[in-house]
Structures are given as C-alpha cells and as structure tokens.
Amino acid sequence: xxxxxxxxxxxxxxxSGSLQNISLRVRKGECVLLCGQSGCGKTTLTRLINGLIPHxxxxxxxxxxxxxxxxxxxIELYDxxxxxxxxxxxxxxxFFCVDTTGxxxxxxxxxxxxxxxxxxxxxxxxxxxGAINLLGRSIFQLSGGEKQKIACASVSAMRPEVFxxxxxxxxxDINAIHDLKETIxxxxxxxxxxxxxxxxxxxxxxxxxxxxxxxxxxxxxxxPMREFCRITPEGLRKLSLRTRSLKELCYRKVSSQAGEYLTxxxxxxxxxxxxxxxxxxxxxxxxxxxxxxxxxxxxAGKSTLSKCLCGLQKRFGGHCRCGxxxxxxxxxxxxxxxxxxxxxxxxxxxxxxxxxxxxxDGADEKELVRVMDSLELTALKERHPMSLSGGQKQRxxxxxxxxxxxxxxxxxEPTSGLDFYHMERTAKLLFSLGREKTVLIITxxxxxxxxxxxxxxxxxxxxxxxxxxxxxAGLLKLRYFFENGExxxxxxx
Amino acid sequence: xSLGILQTTGQQRGMILDPRTKLLLLxxxxxxxxxxxxxEKFSSVIPALCLITLILLLTAGRIKAAVIYxxxxxxxxxxxxxxxxxxxxxxxxxxxxxxxxxxxxxPGVAMGVYVVSTTTVSEFTAAMQRMxxxxxxxxxxxVMFRFFPTVGEEFSAINAAMRMRGISFGGGRIGKMLEYRxxxxxxxxxxxxxxxxxxxxxxxxxxxxxxxxxxxxGFKMQDVIFIALCFTAFAAVALVYLGVL
Numbered sequence: 001x002x003x004x005x006x007x008x009x010x011x012x013x014x015x016s017g018s019l020q021n022i023s024l025r026v027r028k029g030e031c032v033l034l035c036g037q038s039g040c041g042k043t044t045l046t047r048l049i050n051g052l053i054p055h056x057x058x059x060x061x062x063x064x065x066x067x068x069x070x071x072x073x074x075i076e077l078y079d080x081x082x083x084x085x086x087x088x089x090x091x092x093x094x095f096f097c098v099d100t101t102g103x104x105x106x107x108x109x110x111x112x113x114x115x116x117x118x119x120x121x122x123x124x125x126x127x128x129x130g131a132i133n134l135l136g137r138s139i140f141q142l143s144g145g146e147k148q149k150i151a152c153a154s155v156s157a158m159r160p161e162v163f164x165x166x167x168x169x170x171x172x173d174i175n176a177i178h179d180l181k182e183t184i185x186x187x188x189x190x191x192x193x194x195x196x197x198x199x200x201x202x203x204x205x206x207x208x209x210x211x212x213x214x215x216x217x218x219x220x221x222x223x224p225m226r227e228f229c230r231i232t233p234e235g236l237r238k239l240s241l242r243t244r245s246l247k248e249l250c251y252r253k254v255s256s257q258a259g260e261y262l263t264x265x266x267x268x269x270x271x272x273x274x275x276x277x278x279x280x281x282x283x284x285x286x287x288x289x290x291x292x293x294x295x296x297x298x299x300a301g302k303s304t305l306s307k308c309l310c311g312l313q314k315r316f317g318g319h320c321r322c323g324x325x326x327x328x329x330x331x332x333x334x335x336x337x338x339x340x341x342x343x344x345x346x347x348x349x350x351x352x353x354x355x356x357x358x359x360x361d362g363a364d365e366k367e368l369v370r371v372m373d374s375l376e377l378t379a380l381k382e383r384h385p386m387s388l389s390g391g392q393k394q395r396x397x398x399x400x401x402x403x404x405x406x407x408x409x410x411x412x413e414p415t416s417g418l419d420f421y422h423m424e425r426t427a428k429l430l431f432s433l434g435r436e437k438t439v440l441i442i443t444x445x446x447x448x449x450x451x452x453x454x455x456x457x458x459x460x461x462x463x464x465x466x467x468x469x470x471x472x473a474g475l476l477k478l479r480y481f482f483e484n485g486e487x488x489x490x491x492x493x
Numbered sequence: 494x495s496l497g498i499l500q501t502t503g504q505q506r507g508m509i510l511d512p513r514t515k516l517l518l519l520x521x522x523x524x525x526x527x528x529x530x531x532x533e534k535f536s537s538v539i540p541a542l543c544l545i546t547l548i549l550l551l552t553a554g555r556i557k558a559a560v561i562y563x564x565x566x567x568x569x570x571x572x573x574x575x576x577x578x579x580x581x582x583x584x585x586x587x588x589x590x591x592x593x594x595x596x597x598x599x600p601g602v603a604m605g606v607y608v609v610s611t612t613t614v615s616e617f618t619a620a621m622q623r624m625x626x627x628x629x630x631x632x633x634x635x636v637m638f639r640f641f642p643t644v645g646e647e648f649s650a651i652n653a654a655m656r657m658r659g660i661s662f663g664g665g666r667i668g669k670m671l672e673y674r675x676x677x678x679x680x681x682x683x684x685x686x687x688x689x690x691x692x693x694x695x696x697x698x699x700x701x702x703x704x705x706x707x708x709x710x711g712f713k714m715q716d717v718i719f720i721a722l723c724f725t726a727f728a729a730v731a732l733v734y735l736g737v738l
Contacts (some may be wrong), residue, residue, distance in 0.1 A: 050561070052694070056691055056692075076700075077695070077699070078694075078699055078700030078701070079700075080695075081695055081697035085696075086692070086695040088691075091689035093689050093692065094688065094692035095637065095692070096636075096689065096693045096698070097613065097615055098614055098642065099614070099615070101707075102613055102614060105615065109705050109706055110696060110700055110704055111697055111700070111702065112700070112703050112704060112705050118707045120709055122707070155696075155704060158696070158697070271613070308656060312656065314725075334658070337657050338653070338654075339652065342650070342681070344680055344681050345647070345653075345654050345681065346658070348660075358658065358660070359659050360659065381506070386676075386680050
C-alpha cells in the first residue's frame with residue numbers, strides 16, 4: 001500500500017526532522033507504530049505519506065514515495081486526500097468549520113459527493129465513532145477528546161484506504177484514549193492501513209502489528225510488535241521510549257515532608273449560563289511543600305481549579321488558607337503562576353533576559369544569575385524566546401515565575417508530546433521545584449506523576465474524589481485509574 | 494471583547510435567515526446608518542434599521558450583546574439630546590464628534606456581530622456558491638469566519654498570562670502593552686493558521702471537482718419580508734435622486 005524507496009528529505013529552513021535514506025514497505029491492512037525521540041523524523045514521515053511534503057512543506061526531497069500505486073509527488077494534494085486520511089496532534093487547529101456536522105461533512109463536500117450521500121456518511125461515521133450526540137454543536141464547546149472524535153469521524157467519512165495519525169493522544173485523557181483505541185480497532189477490522197506516530201506506547205501494544213523505530217532520521221529497527229514486547233524496560237530507556245505497560249510503573253520514595261498545610265476553602269465556580277457548578281469544593285487540605293498531581297477526566301474541573309487557584313477567575317469568592325494567613329483571589333494572583341500548555345501565550349519580550357527581568361520582584365542580579373544557571377538558560381539569554389524549543393520555552397516561563405517571587409506554581413500538561421528523555425528532565429526539574437515551592441501539575445501522564453509527585457488529588461464532577469500520598473497504596477490507586485479510567489460516563493444533554 | 498460573542502453554535506439560532514438576506518441587511522444598515530445615504534429625508538429610516546438590528550440580535554438569543562447595543566445607542570442619543578445644548582467650545586465638538594461616530598458605527602457593528610455569530614462556515618460557503626462567486630474569494634472569507642473565534646480564544650489566554658505577570662496598563666506603557674499582547678498573538682495565530690491550512694488540504698480542499706454542500710439554504714417567508722424592506726429603502730432613495738419623489 002505504501003512504499004518508500006531511498007527517500008531523503010530536508011526541510012528548507014530547519015535541521016531537525018530530516019530523513020535519510022528511508023526504504024520501507026507497508027502492506028495493506030497493516031497497523032504500524034512509528035516511534036523515536038522528539039525530532040527523529042516521525043512527523044516528517046507521516047507528512048510524506050499524506051502528501052503535505054512536498055506539496056505544502058518545502059524542502060529537498062529525493063527518492064520515491066508511492067501510496068496506493070501513485071507517486072505522491074505527481075498527484076495533487078486533493079487527490080492524495082482520497083486515499084489518505086490524516087488526524088493531527090492539536091485538536092484546536094485541525095477544524096475548518098465551526099460546527100461539528102459541517103466539519104464531518106467538509107471532506108466529503110470537497111470530494112463533490114451528492115448531498116444525500118454525505119448526510120448518510122455523516123450519520124454512519126459519527127455513529128461508528130460514538131459521536132452521534134455531538135452533532136450540531138459548536139466545536140468551541142467540545143473537550144479535547146470530543147474534538148479528536150470529530151476529527152476521526154470527519155476523516156472516516158471520506159473512506160480513505162490509509163489512515164495517518166500524528167501523535168493523536170497528546171491532548172487526551174484516559175477515557176478519550178480508550179475511545180480512540182476502539183476507533184482504530186474498527187478501522188483495522190475494515191482492513192484499512194494505519195500509521196500512528198506516537199510517544200505514549202501503552203495503549204498501542206495490543207493494536208499495532210509492527211513497530212518502526214527512527215533515530216536521527218533513519219530507520220534503526222523495524223520489527224513485529226511481538227518482538228518489540230520482548231525488549232526489556234532498560235532497553236526501552238536506552239531507546240528513550242515511554243513505557244509499554246503501566247504495570248512497570250514504580251514510584252520514587254521521598255521522605256514525607258511533614259509540616260505546613262494549605263487549605264482551599266469555598267472553591268466553587270460556575271461559568272455564566274451553565275447551571276451546575278464546574279467546581280464545587282467546600283474544603284480541601286493539601287501539603288504546602290511538594291509536587292501535587294491533579295488527575296481526573298476532561299471536564300472534571302481540573303483547569304477551573306487551577307484558574308481559581310491562580311486568581312484568574314473573576315467572580316470567584318473562595319480563598320486559600322496557609323497557616324494563619326488567608327489569601328484572597330487578588331493575593332493569589334500575585335503569589336501564583338500558571339505555566340500553560342501552550343507556553344507561547346506567556347512569552348512577551350525580545351530576549352530571554354528581558355523576559356526574565358520583566359516583572360522581577362525585588363530579586364537582585366545575583367538571584368537572576370542563579371536562576372538562569374539552575375535552569376540552563378545562561379547560554380540562551382540573548383535569544384528571542386520564540387526561537388527556542390518547547391522545553392526551553394517552558395524553562396523560561398518557570399524562571400520568570402521564580403524571579404517574580406511566586407510561591408504556587410501550577411503546570412497544565414507540562415509533558416504532553418514529550419519523549420522519555422525530555423519527560424524525565426521535566427520531571428526532575430518539577431521535583432526540585434517542589435522542594436521549595438508548592439507545585440501543582442494537571443496531567444494525564446502517569447509516567448510523569450510517578451517520577452516527581454508526592455501527592456495526588458483526584459477530581460471528579462467538580463469535586464475531590466480522592467486524595468492520597470503517593471506511596472505503595474497510592475501507586476495502586478493511581479495505576480487503577482490510568483488502566484481503567486472512569487467507565488461510567490454520563491453524557492451531557 | 495467577550496469570547497462567546499462571535500461563536501456560532503449549531504443550534505438555537507433563533508429565526509433562521511438565509512445568509513444572503515443577512516448580507517443584504519448588513520449592506521443596507523451600513524449604507525444608510527453609517528454611510529448616511531439619502532441624507533436628511535431618510536433620517537426616519539435610521540431608527541427603523543437600528544430597531545431591526547436589535548430585534549435580530551434578540552431572536553438569536555444574543556441577549557447580552559443586544560443589551561449592550563441598546564444601552565450604548567440610547568446613551569449616545571440621550572447625550573445628543575440633553576448634554577449637547579449645555580456644552581460649548583472644544584468640549585461641545587468633542588462630544589458631538591464622539592456621539593456622531595458612536596451612533597453611526599454601532600448599528601453596523603451590531604449587525605456584523607449578528608451575521609458572524611449566526612452563520613456557520615458551511616452556510617456561508619453555500620450562500621456564496623449560490624451567488625456564483627469564485628472559490629478564490631469564498632475560501633479566504635470562510636477561513637476568516639473560522640479564524641475570528643480562534644483569535645478570541647488565544648487573546649483571552651494571553652490576557653490571563655499577562656495578569657499573572659502583573660503587567661497592566663498604567664505608567665504610560667501603552668505602547669509596550671500593545672507589543673506584549675500582539676507578539677504572542679501573532680506567533681500563535683500564524684502557527685494555527687499554518688496547521689489549519691495543512692489540515693484543510695489533507696481533507697481535499699481546493700480540488701478540481703465542484704464542491705457540494707449539505708446545507709439547506711433558501712429563501713423563506715421572513716427572508717422575503719426583509720429583502721422587500723431593504724429594496725424598498727434603496728428604491729426610495731433612487732426615486733428621490735431621479736426627482737420622482
């Protein structure tokens with residue numbers, strides 16, 4: 001179905017992600033996992049299959065890529081679109097329409113199918129994806145998982161032979177991953193060819209038949225899944241790959257930091273126009289020092305909690321008690337900092353140094369040097385923040401929060417889309433931050449939690465379902481949550 | 494600007510008008526209220542058009558937008574009626590100018606909000622295709638419909654980030670404030686735009702087959718009424734110019 005003959009590619013204006021001498025043959029009906037470190041060329045490979053290279057992203061291409069018997073270089077993108085359907089990483093930016101029905105129909109409309117047939121296909125594919133109750137909604141009201149369902153349905157409605165998924169789970173919670181798994185299983189049963197580039201491996205071991213490992217733009221190994229499963233956990237670490245099974249997780253023992261507590265009181269919030277409160281916590285006691293993981297499904301109230309904690313939510317009346325001090329919303333806004341999932345939103349200046357000086361609160365020059373050193377930013381201080389890599393940007397944001405004298409640091413999905421090596425680095429950094437500050441992490445990444453968190457806050461329906469120390473018993477609870485999710489789901493409306 | 498104002502929800506869009514009717518209404522409101530077509534003789538048309546805009550916003554369930562619009566318009570009108578006679582000198586001209594601009598621009602903006610917030614991308618595309626407008630024009634316009642709410646989302650995230658850093662207006666740093674807001678907004682918008690086009694292209698946009706559309710658009714009773722109203726207004730102006738009326 002797909003054939004690569006001695007393919008090399010280099011982007012016109014970037015060094016990373018280039019490919020060298022790739023030869024590869026994927027048979028019809030195969031389900032292939034592409035893995036490897038960040039920047040190894042996984043995404044580039046998927047772009048060659050769906051024709052975005054060379055038609056959209058420019059660069060030097062040599063060799064031959066044949067999909068469904070046609071050379072992708074010779075056919076236009078809209079013809080490739082009939083054979084190959086693509087699902088991308090970021091659910092925010094892969095929709096053309098603003099309503100769900102229009103979006104699922106969009107691809108078929110482009111193919112020029114008659115309206116009756118399109119209606120039929122929209123119904124069928126949304127039923128298959130379990131998205132029938134999402135029809136006719138605005139995409140801005142959907143959660144990440146729901147958006148990804150719509151994306152799958154809209155690709156599926158075009159009935160391509162090949163499906164290409166580029167890190168489809170990096171914004172998804174455990175239930176949404178489970179749903180996506182079912183979708184892919186269905187495509188597989190229909191005999192479609194499926195290519196998945198992904199960092200998280202644990203949901204794919206039962207699904208994929210073949211694993212291709214890329215390193216620096218070359219295929220290092222290409223093996224059946226059976227063989228891949230025989231690699232030892234240590235071997236996986238060497239390849240910088242994430243864990244294959246959540247059973248391998250073990251926690252890091254820390255001497256429990258007894259001492260101060262932080263009490264959140266009257267944490268209630270409901271958005272305008274929605275009746276049941278999104279957040280409804282009478283009182284919650286959390287350790288003051290340490291790293292606290294906030295887990296739960298999409299829509300459980302995690303982001304609302306973090307926004308309220310950072311004092312970003314106007315009309316929020318709760319407060320935070322710490323020892324004898326009581327902090328109101330406005331004081332929390334001064335004392336806390338949210339590192340967003342898209343760090344680009346919070347970098348404003350022309351150089352890293354200027355960025356760090358902005359909003360520096362009484363910290364002196366020595367402190368600036370110390371923080372820059374500890375976060376490995378000294379060499380980058382002249383660079384423009386937007387020219388840095390994702391991890392570097394994240395460190396700049398952290399440094400600016402530290403220098404502004406913030407005490408509560410909240411992270412929204414700090415490791416989505418990171419490979420093992422980068423995830424572990426982030427985990428170390430978060431752990432060391434937690435020795436001095438209160439660090440809260442909203443995450444769907446169990447591997448990150450076991451590497452840096454001391455405490456877990458599990459949220460459900462706006463309230464606290466459970467909270468526990470991450471020890472032997474806590475690990476079992478955590479593992480149970482990530483293996484099973486919350487099956488009992490009540491659809492809204 | 495509140496985030497929800499430009500977002501189209503699939504359901505509950507009140508009285509459904511054909512996108513073409515909406516465009517015609519938008520043009521009519523702009524030419525008469527903003528452009529002042531017809532001069533003094535047609536000054537009575539203006540309140541009627543303003544009222545239509547208000548009613549449309551209300552039927553679409555945009556209560557908040559409607560209230561803001563009504564309040565702003567009434568304030569401008571009252572200022573012209575009560576405040577202006579009391580003033581003199583430069584202050585008079587200042588108030589006169591701002592009241593004039595406000596009462597002329599507001600209805601057009603309100604109608605624009607109504608059109609954008611009640612039309613889905615596919616309806617808009619369908620309407621443009623019925624009018625036999627080239628794809629080269631339709632696609633950029635439909636991307637615009639998609640892009641406004643996205644920029645709104647980005648903007649509110651950036652705003653939150655700035656508040657946490659304690660950056661706010663004051664201290665005469667208005668230039669800096671704009672820069673801090675625009676730099677991340679532009680980079681994020683550029684990236685989203687790029688990813689958006691890539692996604693649209695892999696779904697076969699821009700092919701050589703004729704696009705179909707599942708949207709049922711068409712003129713209904715209410716469309717006929719509004720179109721008749723608009724044409725009457727324009728016809729009256731034409732008659733005045735020809736010297737008939």
